[in-house]
Amino acid sequence: MKEGGAVSAGMAATFAHVLGRDLRLALRQRGDAALSVLFFVLAASLFPFGVGANAELLARIAPGVVWVTALLAVLLSLDRLFERDHLDGSLELLARAPAPLGVIVAAKMAAHWLTTGLPVVVAAPIIAGMYALPPSGYPVLMMAMLLGTPCLSLIGGVGAALTLGARRGGVLMPLVVLPLYIPVLIFGVTAVDASLAGLPVRPHLMLLGAMLLGAAALAPWAAAAGVRQAVA
Amino acid sequence: MPAHIAPSRAGTLAVRDLGCLRGDVPVFAGVGFALEPGAALVLRGPNGSGKSSLLRVLAGLLPAAAGQILWDGTPVDPADEAHRGRVAYLGHADALKPVLTARENLAFWARLQAAPADAAQAALDDLDLASLADTPVGRLSAGQRRRLAIARVAASAAPVWLLDEPAVSLDGAALERLAAVLAAHRDAGGSAVVATHRTLGLPDARELDMAHHEPAPLPPEAVP
Numbered sequence: 001m002k003e004g005g006a007v008s009a010g011m012a013a014t015f016a017h018v019l020g021r022d023l024r025l026a027l028r029q030r031g032d033a034a035l036s037v038l039f040f041v042l043a044a045s046l047f048p049f050g051v052g053a054n055a056e057l058l059a060r061i062a063p064g065v066v067w068v069t070a071l072l073a074v075l076l077s078l079d080r081l082f083e084r085d086h087l088d089g090s091l092e093l094l095a096r097a098p099a100p101l102g103v104i105v106a107a108k109m110a111a112h113w114l115t116t117g118l119p120v121v122v123a124a125p126i127i128a129g130m131y132a133l134p135p136s137g138y139p140v141l142m143m144a145m146l147l148g149t150p151c152l153s154l155i156g157g158v159g160a161a162l163t164l165g166a167r168r169g170g171v172l173m174p175l176v177v178l179p180l181y182i183p184v185l186i187f188g189v190t191a192v193d194a195s196l197a198g199l200p201v202r203p204h205l206m207l208l209g210a211m212l213l214g215a216a217a218l219a220p221w222a223a224a225a226g227v228r229q230a231v232a
Numbered sequence: 233m234p235a236h237i238a239p240s241r242a243g244t245l246a247v248r249d250l251g252c253l254r255g256d257v258p259v260f261a262g263v264g265f266a267l268e269p270g271a272a273l274v275l276r277g278p279n280g281s282g283k284s285s286l287l288r289v290l291a292g293l294l295p296a297a298a299g300q301i302l303w304d305g306t307p308v309d310p311a312d313e314a315h316r317g318r319v320a321y322l323g324h325a326d327a328l329k330p331v332l333t334a335r336e337n338l339a340f341w342a343r344l345q346a347a348p349a350d351a352a353q354a355a356l357d358d359l360d361l362a363s364l365a366d367t368p369v370g371r372l373s374a375g376q377r378r379r380l381a382i383a384r385v386a387a388s389a390a391p392v393w394l395l396d397e398p399a400v401s402l403d404g405a406a407l408e409r410l411a412a413v414l415a416a417h418r419d420a421g422g423s424a425v426v427a428t429h430r431t432l433g434l435p436d437a438r439e440l441d442m443a444h445h446e447p448a449p450l451p452p453e454a455v456p
Contacts, residue, residue, distance in 0.1 A: 014344070017340070017343055017344060018344070021340050024332070024336070025329060025331060025332065028331035028332070029331055087325075088325055088326070088327055088328065088329070089323055089324070089325025089326060089327035090327040090329070092293055092321075092323060092325075092327075093321070093323075093327050093341065094344075095293065096291055096292050096293055096311075096316050096319075096321060097316065097344045097345060098313055098314075098316045098317030098344075098345060098346060099313070099344060100313065228311075231293055232293060232294050232295065
């Protein structure tokens with residue numbers, strides 16, 4: 001029992017240590033994180049040019065636009081997760097550090113969410129405002145995104161790890177990841193739609209929460225297996 | 233003599249009849265040695281003879297295709313978490329982040345390797361990097377980066393060091409530093425396996441010529 005406590009304290013320390021390092025790296029290279037948010041805002045601003053400035057139509061497609069562009073913004077930043085560590089040799093040292101690789105990978109995924117997913121969530125109301133989303137939709141949109149965007153980092157991390165070192169990995173990775181993003185997209189959008197239609201939103205949010213818990217439990221270990229393959 | 237970090241848990245690393253595959257191609261076979269506390273082994277051999285692969289197998293990065301690795305006589309899996317802490321590995325890449333300072337880079341790895349708190353500073357002093365400690369690594373020269381990568385190994389309390397061409401881009405003074413650090417490590421009961429083409433000044437180091445461990449040629453039907 002006592003030993004178990006020491007082990008989990010060690011894991012928490014490893015998690016915090018790796019998270020701190022990745023956040024510090026992101027802070028020193030602020031441009032990278034800013035790029036994802038800028039992409040999110042810019043890409044989402046393009047739709048009105050394509051579909052016309054009909055306020056009713058824009059409000060109707062607002063949840064879908066926010067979710068799809070958020071998903072693409074996260075996708076574009078996934079190569080940051082392992083690629084640089086892989087190229088400069090850090091990844092093989094992380095893989096053979098005397099700490100569980102799953103915990104290290106989980107910390108890297110958490111740092112990725114904090115520097116990519118969270119800024120996108122913060123920027124989401126701007127886009128929703130541009131699309132004249134009815135005010136009643138905002139709380140649910142934010143809740144759904146807070147539950148859904150960590151899933152994007154977690155699931156995307158598995159794809160990023162699996163395609164590490166692959167030829168044309170940059171093209172392969174979205175092909176692996178995008179189909180896995182579909183459930184998050186569906187429930188993220190329907191949660192907002194349900195709230196606008198006056199239907200209960202709880203089931204949608206609970207399903208998103210369940211996806212987050214499942215992904216948090218499984219994705220780090222799956223990605224760790226991919227990393228181990230990549231450094232061998 | 234550098235004020236050196238004493239390795240914890242000194243022990244004997246032994247290897248029996250080790251073989252390794254890269255893809256489906258055998259790289260080496262039948263490698264065996266024992267490395268007692270204080271011993272050093274220098275790997276020699278032409279390019280492609282499997283020196284780096286042997287180090288990667290010992291580091292737990294590549295699976296062994298045949299043979300056994302033993303720690304104090306007990307077979308171990310080098311990829312095992314408990315064993316990973318006993319071995320510090322220096323590969324071809326320096327694993328340094330250009331936007332972090334030398335000290336930050338070193339402190340990260342030292343803590344991850346569960347090294348004592350003062351180990352990073354001691355290693356910086358040992359490798360003559362104290363004056364560069366707060367310089368971002370992006371501004372260091374190749375030789376200075378290599379020294380910092382060696383300092384990472386020196387800061388770990390691992391009893392076994394695996395060094396893959398540690399002397400790359402080092403100048404004469406840095407080579408002497410490396411020799412001193414290695415000597416201090418061995419005096420404290422540590423051991424080292426070093427793949428190198430240069431003379432490192434490792435007194436009574438044994439040599440292992442990988443050219444003697446070439447695998448049997450593939451049978452003709454196995455060649456695609």
